[in-house]
Amino acid sequence: MDKQQLAEDSRAMAQLYEQWLRSLHAQALKSGANEQMPLNLVDDVQYRFVLNRLKASGLTAWNAPRLYKRLDDIHRRVGPPERPLAAPGGQARAADESGTITADEKWCGHMIPLGSVGNDAKLARFQGTALSSCFGGSDYGYVDINAFITDKAQTAFRLIASESDEEYAGKVLETAPISVSVERTAGDQLLTDSLALAFNETTGQENLTYTSLTATLHPPVPAGDILVEHPRELLSGNPWDQSIRMCLERGSVHGFLDCDYGSVRVYPDGRWQPFPGTGATGIAAVDAAASLATTTGGGTPTWIPDKSAYWEPAVPPYNPARFQVPARGTFMPHVLDQCQVTQITSKVAAILTDSGGWCTAGTSPGTVVGKGELPFRPSTVPGEYPFNGIMDFGTGNCLNNAQNVRLEIWVYAEGTCPDPWGGPPEPFRCPSMTEVKPVDYKRVCMAEGTQVARADGKAVKVEKVKVGDKLLANGRGLALTVTTVHRGGESKPLVKLRDDHGNEVRVTETHPMVTAKRGVVQAGDLKLGEAVLTRTGARKLVAVERVPYDGRVYNFSLGTPEELANLGPEARTLYANGFLVGDSQMQTELEKRKRVDTREVLARLNSAWHEDFRLSQARHPSARR
Known part of the structure; x- marks a missing residue:
């Protein structure tokens, strides 16, 4: 790809970005460096910028057909509002209870983590990446970073470094770092810009954003x-x-x-x-x-x-x-x-x-x-x-x-x-x-008053359990020592479960529960009619509810090193109101089972992106697992 064309594209985008920042400032919205600007692909300038950046990264309509089709479809649509972060009437959109703007463009974050490193009187040195991350992940994600030397007026651009990356069925995407050493020249500055794309076929979400960050080269001011x-x-x-x-x-x-x-x-x-x-x-x-x-x-x-x-x-x-x-x-x-x-x-x-x-x-x-x-x-x-x-x-x-x-x-x-x-x-x-x-x-617990089974089979309330007590861990008589007591409050509703024998338990939504077919799952993922393990065998759930709660919650870490030496990771269980549940360490392990191989990626990936994924594997053989 012609470097001069990339430079010209970024010069045009820098002007659009500056106009967009001014529009945010005029609306009293958050503005400043590293803000992510939604792209309007109906605009030929922005559409050309995206296609040329992809081409420079080695992506074409031949080796990424689904990606190019999605971009072409967006290009043919009616354009989005000129100021995507403004509601009708020029007022800022209301925020949801999480404190973030309730617009699709906030599905993903996009930024350039850039810092000054090892400066001296002659050279300005910088290192940075481009990063994009989407809540719940995306079927396809792309992010790149280009670094340019430009003048203060941003009329002349010279490309000095670039990196890009793509990922399928991923969540956090970050380029390899760029490292640049630039001679200090009065009137020059470093400008880095980045393109990020993400698509989720299931939800219909799409993210196309641009961001930019500048740093002066002269006078010689090192990083703080x-x-x-x-x-x-x-x-x-x-x-x-x-x-x-x-x-x-x-x-x-x-x-x-x-x-x-x-x-x-x-x-x-x-x-x-x-x-x-x-x-x-x-x-x-x-x-x-x-x-x-x-x-x-x-x-x-x-x-x-x-x-x-x-x-x-x-x-x-x-x-x-x-x-x-x-x-x-x-x-x-x-x-x-x-x-x-x-x-x-x-x-x-x-x-x-x-x-x-x-x-x-x-x-x-x-x-x-x-x-x-x-x-x-x-x-x-x-x-x-x-x-x-x-x-x-x-x-x-x-x-x-x-x-x-x-x-x-x-x-x-x-x-x-x-x-x-x-x-x-x-x-x-x-x-x-x-x-x-x-x-x-950290948050995983059982409601105050929940009865847990001691090693001798007798029940005791969770708030009465002490470090050193032994709790029954399974139906074969295994008992594990309580090594830690966790307590606190819970602001979210608890998950209330009832089985077909009338037994009930209230736990936090992330608490590990042992099912008959799926193994260990979080309580919030249980379905009505699903069979869970109890002290009397597998029992069908006849009620799965969310109920408000304003009391204390408790949990335990189970097992001394000697007790756990010959046990598997899913042995750290206890009975809570008769239900077989996991301890706090099992919850941590449940959350961190993240690595998948290529077949699992295809299983999670929407079929519309399978061909692009296989072609990407052919382009990058080292990416196969």
């Missing part, structure tokens, strides 16, 4: 440091569990402690209660040293909050039904003494690397944002910009158990430096970037 104190892994030492775990509704109170952060209720008399079930006032980090000290003299490990690392929401009350992450740290831009920083802006995205899609951080619950910001506080030390507060990512997909969230954080420093030749001050704009991963959110 984003120093993140929180969140980080605080309870380390377990090679199989190295997540930064958020237990915002319930967590491990006694036994094996795996919650780095948890909900806390601070009472007027000064008492601190972790995982209170209801009435939580904020989020606290675990005091790892104090918690481990509770084992002195043979005691049971107990979760102790760190009173110096506690956050309350900017707008009370604290709502555990939202995915919230505490953030504390400092941004330190590295600018020359004679330069002046005039503005610091930031963006944060929580990318769901397992299930697809991303959540957005706002400055307050319910904020409608494309992406969000760090909770910056007033600076008291010259050259340092502290942040300290709660980032709110809303409700929905981010609240799933063991979600494996990747936080992308980037900060832009803008300002001016004096011209050494006595001219007007020279503006600069420099991006800095960091990642925090993986962040998990």
